[in-house]
Amino acid sequence: MISFLSLGLVGIVAIALPITFSTPAVGALQVRVSPTNPKLGDTIAVAIEQQPGTTGSTPTIKLQDKTYPAFEIAPNRFRAMLPTTPLEQPGVRRFQVIAGDQVRNMAVKVGNRSFPIQRINLPPGKSGISATQYELDRVAAFKKLVTPQKYWNGAFARPNKGRISAIYGVRRYYNGKFAKDYYHRGVDYAGGVGSPVVAPASGRVALVGTVSQGFRIHGNIVGIDHGQGVTSAFLHLSRIDVKEGDMVKPGQVIGAVGATGAVTGPHLHWGLYVHGEAVDPVPWREQGFN
Numbered sequence: 001m002i003s004f005l006s007l008g009l010v011g012i013v014a015i016a017l018p019i020t021f022s023t024p025a026v027g028a029l030q031v032r033v034s035p036t037n038p039k040l041g042d043t044i045a046v047a048i049e050q051q052p053g054t055t056g057s058t059p060t061i062k063l064q065d066k067t068y069p070a071f072e073i074a075p076n077r078f079r080a081m082l083p084t085t086p087l088e089q090p091g092v093r094r095f096q097v098i099a100g101d102q103v104r105n106m107a108v109k110v111g112n113r114s115f116p117i118q119r120i121n122l123p124p125g126k127s128g129i130s131a132t133q134y135e136l137d138r139v140a141a142f143k144k145l146v147t148p149q150k151y152w153n154g155a156f157a158r159p160n161k162g163r164i165s166a167i168y169g170v171r172r173y174y175n176g177k178f179a180k181d182y183y184h185r186g187v188d189y190a191g192g193v194g195s196p197v198v199a200p201a202s203g204r205v206a207l208v209g210t211v212s213q214g215f216r217i218h219g220n221i222v223g224i225d226h227g228q229g230v231t232s233a234f235l236h237l238s239r240i241d242v243k244e245g246d247m248v249k250p251g252q253v254i255g256a257v258g259a260t261g262a263v264t265g266p267h268l269h270w271g272l273y274v275h276g277e278a279v280d281p282v283p284w285r286e287q288g289f290n
């Protein structure tokens, strides 16, 4: 478990930057981006409105080399979710909203954010435990899920009553060298061993894995598919109370806090993914995305 007192914490600074809108032509797609001043780690929601009576294809979003789906959330209204992570550079993201033969060019400015820094010193030659290919494959397949149904509703609940012992996005130096691909891909809760882990939102249990199956790093794990490319993983469990295919409701117990996998002490790690990228759960917990 990460002790926060030893982290050399750097304060979190959100820099609010204005969003740029392109001017819509009459009858064109109406596009709204929220939050208006996202920062690294935030989820960007893109709401798309089509003219009533428009028939045609469901919009998609092209951003850099990726295409993200939008899902219908009301008649003629669609929404896509774009992840951002601490590994990216802050700055302007240009993207296209495409629906049939209609295209809108958009831009959003992603602000910088300072994440806490953790310095880890390992004895020379100590590499630690490595993951099995089996667990990497299972987790990768889970994170790729994009189910058209939206199972969640409203803001997410906290999955454990323990205090938060490590926030999202912590960066690391190993023996003084910056780990450029590492960031803390979730939130840690310092609940006691055996304390309940609950589903933060509705969804379908899409992954159950155990140490005995080869989940050497993750430990006993439950993955919930919340739908529309949003998934949650709960790591290091001492006990699992659900099975793959179960539908769970917010607050439903799915397991218990433990110290399985690669940990130095008992805690719950909750990772929240949007299209496979670990995003900051805080905006999902506070205002939510509906």
Ligand SMILES: [Zn+2]
Residues within 6 Å of the ligand: 166, 184, 185, 186, 187, 188, 268, 269, 270
């Ligand atoms: Zn963690």
